[in-house]
Amino acid sequence: MKLFSLVAIATLIGVTHHVSAQWAKIPDAGLKRTAAGEVDLAGSTPMKRGKPDLSGIWLPDKEPLPKQMITVEGDMPFPHFFFNFMADVKEGGGQMRPETAAALQQKMALGGAGEPAAHCRPTGMPVLATGILPFKIVQAENEILILYEENTVFRQIFLDGRKPVEDAEPRWLGYSSAKWEGNELVVETTGFNDRGFLDAIGHSHSDKLRLTERIRRKDAGHLETQVTVDDPAYTKPITYTIKSTLRPDEDLLEYFCADNEKDVQHFQ
Amino acid sequence: MKRPVTIDVPIALLLALSCPPTFAHHSFAAEFDANKPLKVTGAVTKLEWQNPHTWFYVDVKDDKGELTNWGFELASPNLLLRNGWTKSTLKVGDLVTVEAFQAKNGTRNANARAVTLNATGKSLLAGSSGGAGNGP
Numbered sequence: 490m491k492l493f494s495l496v497a498i499a500t501l502i503g504v505t506h507h508v509s510a511q512w513a514k515i516p517d518a519g520l521k522r523t524a525a526g527e528v529d530l531a532g533s534t535p536m537k538r539g540k541p542d543l544s545g546i547w548l549p550d551k552e553p554l555p556k557q558m559i560t561v562e563g564d565m566p567f568p569h570f571f572f573n574f575m576a577d578v579k580e581g582g583g584q585m586r587p588e589t590a591a592a593l594q595q596k597m598a599l600g601g602a603g604e605p606a607a608h609c610r611p612t613g614m615p616v617l618a619t620g621i622l623p624f625k626i627v628q629a630e631n632e633i634l635i636l637y638e639e640n641t642v643f644r645q646i647f648l649d650g651r652k653p654v655e656d657a658e659p660r661w662l663g664y665s666s667a668k669w670e671g672n673e674l675v676v677e678t679t680g681f682n683d684r685g686f687l688d689a690i691g692h693s694h695s696d697k698l699r700l701t702e703r704i705r706r707k708d709a710g711h712l713e714t715q716v717t718v719d720d721p722a723y724t725k726p727i728t729y730t731i732k733s734t735l736r737p738d739e740d741l742l743e744y745f746c747a748d749n750e751k752d753v754q755h756f757q
Numbered sequence: 758m759k760r761p762v763t764i765d766v767p768i769a770l771l772l773a774l775s776c777p778p779t780f781a782h783h784s785f786a787a788e789f790d791a792n793k794p795l796k797v798t799g800a801v802t803k804l805e806w807q808n809p810h811t812w813f814y815v816d817v818k819d820d821k822g823e824l825t826n827w828g829f830e831l832a833s834p835n836l837l838l839r840n841g842w843t844k845s846t847l848k849v850g851d852l853v854t855v856e857a858f859q860a861k862n863g864t865r866n867a868n869a870r871a872v873t874l875n876a877t878g879k880s881l882l883a884g885s886s887g888g889a890g891n892g893p
Contacts, residue, residue: 561785561810561830561868569792599782609809622835638835689784742835749807755788755860 516740519544521709527738530710534672537628541672541706546741548623548735564634566618570729574688574718577729589722596691599742602756605686609746611642611661613685614678614700615716619731625741633667633674638741646676653677659696661685695721710735747749782815785858789868793859798875802826806844807833813847813869815855829855829869841883852876 520528521535535542549564560567570576578584585593596603606612622638623650631649636642646665657664657680678700687694701717712733719726727749785791799815811831816824831837832857834844845852852875874882 558793559785561789561832565832600785600786604784604787607784608785622833727851736815742838744808744833744835746809748809749805749812750809751812752788752810755862755864 490551491736515569515740516738520737525747528709528735530708530735532709534706534708538630540669541674542628543626543633543674543704543706543712544628546623546625546736546739547712548736549621549734550734551621561724565621567621568731570688570731571616571619571621572689574615574619574692574716574729575727578727584725584727586724593691594694596686596693601689601691604689604691605684606621606640606746607756608753609640609750611640611685612689613687613694614662614681615640615718615731616686617662617714617716618702622744623739625739632658636741638744640746641744653679653699655679659683661681663698663700670703672705674702674704676700676704678702694718695722697721710737726730767843785868788860788862788866789858790861791858792863795857795859795867796854797827797857798852798854799824799827800846800848801848801853802845804844808833808835810838815853825865827855828866829857830866831872846881847872847874857885 516522516526519535521532523529535544535622537544548573549568551568554560555567573583573734599605604612612620617637620637620639624638625636627634627636629648631647633646635644635646637644642662644662644665646667648667648669648670651666653666654664659682660680661682661684664677665676665678665681666674667674669675679697679698681694681696681700683694683696685694686692697720699719701719703715705713705715707713712735714731714733715728716731717726717728727745760825797815797817799817801813803814805812811834813829813831815827815829817827819825834842837846839873854873855867855869857869858870860866860868873879874881
């Protein structure tokens with residue numbers, strides 16, 4: 490396998506880019522603003538029925554790509570855990586079972602051709618929560634909906650006291666129930682199929698995956714989700730925190746993958 | 758208690774040797790070759806402003822002086838829109854210069870990295886904004 494052409498990548502640097510107004514942004518009447526009309530992202534956490542209101546459009550925080558990487562989208566930054574959910578796990582810790590490690594190496598050797606999203610299938614969790622397109626949280630009393638722009642998919646998180654379903658019909662995004670612990674929403678998700686990826690490079694999981702998300706709205710503009718991946722494919726649970734920032738006055742857009750999918754026919 | 762058997766994979770090494778996939782649909786490595794750069798000039802013949810990727814097509818004169826039509830992939834319209842593009846940024850008939858990486862399979866398709874509108878000299882990134890900003 491060849492290393493990328495750093496020269497080619499370097500040609501991208503210095504290309505100027507003009508950013509102009511994208512579309513008519515409608516101010517969200519539910520957000521507190523300064524006299525200048527700006528949303529104070531460091532303001533107090535909005536509350537609803539005595540609990541933090543997680544509602545809003547959110548985008549996972551990004552960081553520059555490592556120099557050796559190249560993506561279809563050019564040199565745009567990506568969220569930290571998007572490529573590798575174990576990015577902050579010290580190597581040598583023995584977290585992957587041999588068959589899990591072998592499966593990862595096989596997928597990486599394919600250069601991503603087997604990635605579910607490349608075939609317009611859902612990528613799965615928790616990589617969906619670390620993507621480059623925004624998601625919207627809608628908070629009702631007994632249910633929270635998360636609408637993901639990527640592939641126009643949704644999650645229903647039941648907040649009515651029901652327990653996680655241990656033997657649910659296998660699903661790409663699982664079956665989620667939640668409860669409040671203080672100001673944290675604790676979401677338990679089970680009932681996954683074994684076809685989703687945990688991250689973009691292809692760490693796999695089994696249908697025994699148990700995902701715990703502890704979601705906290707730190708202030709008006711910042712969301713922290715502590716994710717714990719507990720799966721027999723790994724020798725111990727792996728925990729990390731995804732940080733996202735509010736995108737005031739933004740809309741979700743449509744994203745129907747089958748609309749113009751024509752890459753698979755070019756794969757080699 | 759017997760210690761579970763595990764293998765530690767040096768992920769950093771694997772990342773250095775492999776083009777990782779991207780979330781907005783598919784990986785670079787599955788389709789394109791970073792060692793096959795291409796720079797062409799020609800007129801836009803068609804624009805597909807659709808997910809999961811915007812594509813545009815350009816008539817390019819080959820070595821024999823004959824016109825061949827190349828397809829160029831951009832990021833999704835959702836990402837382009839948030840970076841200042843609109844469905845009218847490229848129009849049929851526009852003369853453009855495109856820097857791209859060719860498809861591995863030898864077809865006349867490529868991943869566009871930069872597009873310049875020849876009439877104005879304006880450069881447009883094919884994907885999203887460079888730099889470490891948080892906004893798309």
